[in-house]
Amino acid sequence: MYQKISTFVVGAVTAATLVVNAASAADWRGWNIHVEGYPNTVAMDKFAELLTEKTGGEINLQMFHGGTLGSQPDAIEQVRLGGLAIGNFNLGPIGPIAAEANVVSLPFIFKDVPHMFRVLEGEGGQAIADGMAAKGLIPLAWYDAGARSFYNGEKAINTPSDVAGLKVRVMNNDLYSGMISELGGNPSPMAFSEVYQALKTGVVDGAENNWPSYESTGHFEVAGFYSLSQHLIIPECLCINADIYNGLSADMQAAVTAAAQESAALQREMWAARETASREKVVASGVVMNEIANKLPFQEAMAPVYENYLAANPDLRPLVELIQATD
Numbered sequence: 149m150y151q152k153i154s155t156f157v158v159g160a161v162t163a164a165t166l167v168v169n170a171a172s173a174a175d176w177r178g179w180n181i182h183v184e185g186y187p188n189t190v191a192m193d194k195f196a197e198l199l200t201e202k203t204g205g206e207i208n209l210q211m212f213h214g215g216t217l218g219s220q221p222d223a224i225e226q227v228r229l230g231g232l233a234i235g236n237f238n239l240g241p242i243g244p245i246a247a248e249a250n251v252v253s254l255p256f257i258f259k260d261v262p263h264m265f266r267v268l269e270g271e272g273g274q275a276i277a278d279g280m281a282a283k284g285l286i287p288l289a290w291y292d293a294g295a296r297s298f299y300n301g302e303k304a305i306n307t308p309s310d311v312a313g314l315k316v317r318v319m320n321n322d323l324y325s326g327m328i329s330e331l332g333g334n335p336s337p338m339a340f341s342e343v344y345q346a347l348k349t350g351v352v353d354g355a356e357n358n359w360p361s362y363e364s365t366g367h368f369e370v371a372g373f374y375s376l377s378q379h380l381i382i383p384e385c386l387c388i389n390a391d392i393y394n395g396l397s398a399d400m401q402a403a404v405t406a407a408a409q410e411s412a413a414l415q416r417e418m419w420a421a422r423e424t425a426s427r428e429k430v431v432a433s434g435v436v437m438n439e440i441a442n443k444l445p446f447q448e449a450m451a452p453v454y455e456n457y458l459a460a461n462p463d464l465r466p467l468v469e470l471i472q473a474t475d
């Protein structure tokens with residue numbers, strides 16, 4: 149009898165301990181679209197490692213790379229809803245959800261990457277982060293995604309008239325569709341994973357992206373003209389579901405944020421090296437790269453894109469002006 153009771157008690161205690169552990173340690177899942185070796189992939193793995201370390205094993209993140217958990221717009225919804233805890237997202241597909249974040253998708257709004265980071269570190273970045281947090285996504289840190297330029301399989305682009313008539317893949321965001329239309333092209337919003345095949349089979353004539361993605365996806369093999377328009381400089385976030393973050397203790401929040409900041413520092417360092425390596429690789433493989441001597445006609449053609457954005461979001465005019473006035 150004694151034996152029986154003690155077994156029962158030990159069993160009950162073990163079960164209770166398990167319940168407590170399950171409630172206190174968290175298992176998170178994270179989404180990333182990029183392949184092995186890409187700076188963001190390495191930086192997200194580092195984030196996972198640092199999370200476990202800095203939280204004393206209280207939080208564990210399992211990363212899913214290569215977009216295996218779905219397309220980027222779907223993953224953004226999943227992180228907003230809490231089905232996924234973490235994602236590395238480009239602010240492009242976040243724009244349609246958070247109007248403040250969409251400001252970075254106005255073509256040519258940033259002068260260069262350092263300008264973008266200066267904005268993100270100031271009042272502008274706070275406004276963007278607040279807009280995202282209100283939609284359930286908290287940016288813990290910002291990643292670099294360089295500048296995006298046009299590429300296609302037919303010709304070098306030097307003027308807007310070279311874009312006229314081309315079917316160009318864009319990310320899901322009306323600002324990008326407007327951008328292509330204003331240049332006289334036909335925009336084709338499409339998931340990242342479908343672009344290689346679409347370029348290869350001629351479903352689209354071209355697309356636009358930074359050097360590392362142009363290279364890592366193999367797009368350079370099927371669209372060999374890369375023209376340095378640098379029309380979009382879009383930051384990326386290491387984002388977390390807002391309820392999950394807000395439910396953490398102050399110490400845990402600090403640990404998560406510190407891990408994210410360290411991950412971003414690593415990503416930015418690797419990004420700079422990868423941009424050069426990717427450019428060198430594709431040019432060595434025969435890609436024809438051209439500078440665009442006069443970008444002004446491209447910039448001027450974007451006036452209606454800005455007007456439409458401001459007409460739909462009149463309260464965001466000060467944010468646009470703040471970015472334009474930032475040195």
Ligand code: BDP
Binds near residue numbers: 220237293340356358
């Ligand atoms: C890459 C971004 C990735 C986007 C992709 C795209 O890092 O988040 O999904 O472009 O064009 O540069 O869809």
